Amino acid sequence: TDPQTNVSADPVSGTVIVDTMPPPGSITDPPRGSTIGGTVLVKGTAADEHFAGWHLDYQGPLCDTPVCPAVVQEWRFLASGSTPAVPDIFGAPPTLAVWNTTSLPNGLYVLRLLITDRAGNTADLKSASRVYNVSFIRVEVSEPVFSPNGDGKKEITVIRALVSGPVDWTVEIKDQGDSLVKTFQGSGENVHARWDGTDETASQVAGGTYTYEISATDPETNVSATPVSGTVKVDTAAPTGSIDAPIANEKFGGTYSIRGLANDPNFSGWRLEYGVGTNPASWNYLNSSSQPA
Numbered sequence: 001t002d003p004q005t006n007v008s009a010d011p012v013s014g015t016v017i018v019d020t021m022p023p024p025g026s027i028t029d030p031p032r033g034s035t036i037g038g039t040v041l042v043k044g045t046a047a048d049e050h051f052a053g054w055h056l057d058y059q060g061p062l063c064d065t066p067v068c069p070a071v072v073q074e075w076r077f078l079a080s081g082s083t084p085a086v087p088d089i090f091g092a093p094p095t096l097a098v099w100n101t102t103s104l105p106n107g108l109y110v111l112r113l114l115i116t117d118r119a120g121n122t123a124d125l126k127s128a129s130r131v132y133n134v135s136f137i138r139v140e141v142s143e144p145v146f147s148p149n150g151d152g153k154k155e156i157t158v159i160r161a162l163v164s165g166p167v168d169w170t171v172e173i174k175d176q177g178d179s180l181v182k183t184f185q186g187s188g189e190n191v192h193a194r195w196d197g198t199d200e201t202a203s204q205v206a207g208g209t210y211t212y213e214i215s216a217t218d219p220e221t222n223v224s225a226t227p228v229s230g231t232v233k234v235d236t237a238a239p240t241g242s243i244d245a246p247i248a249n250e251k252f253g254g255t256y257s258i259r260g261l262a263n264d265p266n267f268s269g270w271r272l273e274y275g276v277g278t279n280p281a282s283w284n285y286l287n288s289s290s291q292p293a
Contacts, residue, residue, distance in 0.1 A: 019119035023048035025085075027113050027127040028093045037133045037223035042097040042111060044125075047084035050117040055080045056096050057114075061107025061131070075112060101131045102226070106164070134218050134225040137162040141212075141232055145266045148197030148204065149236040157232050159184075159212050161191035163225065167216040173232075174211050181205060191216070197234050207234050239264035241293075263292040 001008040029043035030036045046054035057075040079097035087093050096113070109131050115123040143157040159171055171184040171193040182200060184193035191214055199205055213229040245259040246252055262270035269290040273283035 017050070017119070019050055019117060019121060022121045022123040023051060023115040023117045025054070025113060025115045025123055025125055026093070027111055027125055030111075030127070030129045032127045033129065035130045035132050035221050035223075037101060037131060037221065040099045040101060041095050042078065042099050043093045044096050044113055045085050045087060045093050046081070046096075046113065046115045046123075047086050048115065048117045050119055051084050052116040052118050053080065053082045054085060054096075054116075055114040056111065058099070058109055058111050060109030061105050062110065062128075064108045078111075102133055102135075104131050104133070106130075106132050132218070132221055132223055133164075134167055134216055134223050135164045136214065136216070136225055136228050137164055139214065139228050139230070141230060143232070145233040145235055146197065147235050156194055156196045159191070159193040159195065159214070159232075161214050161216075161228070163189050163191065163216050165189060165218060167225070168219050169214065169216040172213050172215075174213070175205070176208055176210075178211075181210065187219075195232075197236075204236075205234055207236050209233050233266060235264075235266050237264075239267065241270070258286070261293055267292050 025044060025046040027044040030040055042056065056078045058078055059073045059075050062073060078099060085094045085096060108128060110126050110128045113125040139161045141157055141159050143154050146154040146157040148155050166189055168187050169191045171191065172180060173182040173195060175181050182195060197205055209231050211229055211231050213227050215227045216225040239262065241260065241262040243260040269288060270293060271288040272286040274286055275283045
């Protein structure tokens, strides 16, 4: 109303909403206190009559011993959304994020779901789980090329691996056609597969390249390591070579150039020696090389 003319404007009206309640929501998966590993589907709900958005992150690994160092852990982003996360028609909660834990150190982690509404209210929901992943720390092969031919030299190869925890492990050896040749199984933190070049029927395998694959699973949590693989070569054939000069029974003197060949697909080296007589009691060094001739 104008106080001088007493003229009044047409009244206008509207509404405001008082909302002091934090938005409802939940983290349903992984269950609170569970042990998880690998790729985890994080599920939950986030909805409100005046919904604004949700934000999911995690923190860890956290100290869970009586005495802990004073370390401030940062929250690391996983996912966010501006639309409500509500159950489907069957009541199943939606997936908020796909969490890959394989590269995380084992330990205690906390998921945090922040839900906000347009009134500025925030729900701060947390759920702790223990991340436990199985991984191979070291893998080695004693003889990448071995010769199980009965001459007593490099008759076996041993495939070894160190695992991050006690597991049930399997080593499978396959030929170039991907057919299974041999299987080794065991348990513990140390993988030890001693292969003598035979198959499951104790028959000697043919020469060639074979692939080994190591898999490991924690029997308590059923968490599996990412399999590792490599190759070993079976070579039972002697290297090829010849002494071309001098020829047998040739007579020579002075300075003489000895010529010959030495080669193999898995060549290691050659060594040239001489001895006195047709059946020398000892040999004298002349030359050697790690390169094929």
